[in-house]
Amino acid sequence: MNWRITVATVLLIAGGAIEVIAVIGLCALRDVYDRLHYVGLASFGAPLIAAAIVFRESFSLIGDKALLVAAVLVLSGPVLVHTTLRSLLTRERGDWRAEIERVAEDEHP
Amino acid sequence: MNEWAIAATVLALALIPCLLVCLLAPAPHGLVALEIAGVLATTVLMLLAEAFHRQPFIDLAVVLAPLALIGSLTFARLMERQL
Numbered sequence: 137m138n139w140r141i142t143v144a145t146v147l148l149i150a151g152g153a154i155e156v157i158a159v160i161g162l163c164a165l166r167d168v169y170d171r172l173h174y175v176g177l178a179s180f181g182a183p184l185i186a187a188a189i190v191f192r193e194s195f196s197l198i199g200d201k202a203l204l205v206a207a208v209l210v211l212s213g214p215v216l217v218h219t220t221l222r223s224l225l226t227r228e229r230g231d232w233r234a235e236i237e238r239v240a241e242d243e244h245p
Numbered sequence: 246m247n248e249w250a251i252a253a254t255v256l257a258l259a260l261i262p263c264l265l266v267c268l269l270a271p272a273p274h275g276l277v278a279l280e281i282a283g284v285l286a287t288t289v290l291m292l293l294a295e296a297f298h299r300q301p302f303i304d305l306a307v308v309l310a311p312l313a314l315i316g317s318l319t320f321a322r323l324m325e326r327q328l
Contacts, residue, residue: 145248148252149252156255156256162262168274175277179284181284181288182291192295198294201304202306205291205303205306205307205310208310209284209288212310215314216280216321219322220280220324227273227326
């Protein structure tokens with residue numbers, strides 16, 4: 137077997153496993169803030185799968201676009217987690233900075 | 246059925262738990278499931294393009310990736326208020 141296909145298969149399995157673990161985590165955990173961790177994890181499976189495509193196809197049209205998609209997903213993961221967390225804190229407490237200010241006042245009255 | 250199609254099938258089946266969380270859990274949990282489902286759907290389209298050797302299929306993933314981000318950000322923004 138060609139070594140490029142072997143590397144591509146290993147990367148494909150690793151990327152797929154990361155995404156499946158993210159879905160298992162989504163189902164297994166009960167708190168929304170715990171579940172939010174797996175959004176970041178899921179987005180990091182895409183670059184492994186894009187790398188697998190590049191290893192198999194080299195830098196063809198599919199390979200280049202797969203890398204572009206992976207870059208978008210990796211950059212969007214932390215943005216999504218941060219935005220969602222801020223929005224959920226605002227929904228819960230009125231202002232996402234309220235808890236931070238309360239803790240700061242407790243520590244330095 | 247090659248390994249790419251098998252991986253696409255597995256990840257497509259992984260969309261079902263996300264759908265169940267969206268349907269059964271409260272809205273904030275559904276938003277988290279929607280974000281993971283967006284990543285999964287984009288990856289499935291990438292894998293299908295490679296599995297069938299159809300270059301136009303990858304354009305769907307290129308379009309879906311930013312659209313899933315925009316959709317999730319919009320829902321997150323709307324979720325700030327009690328709906």
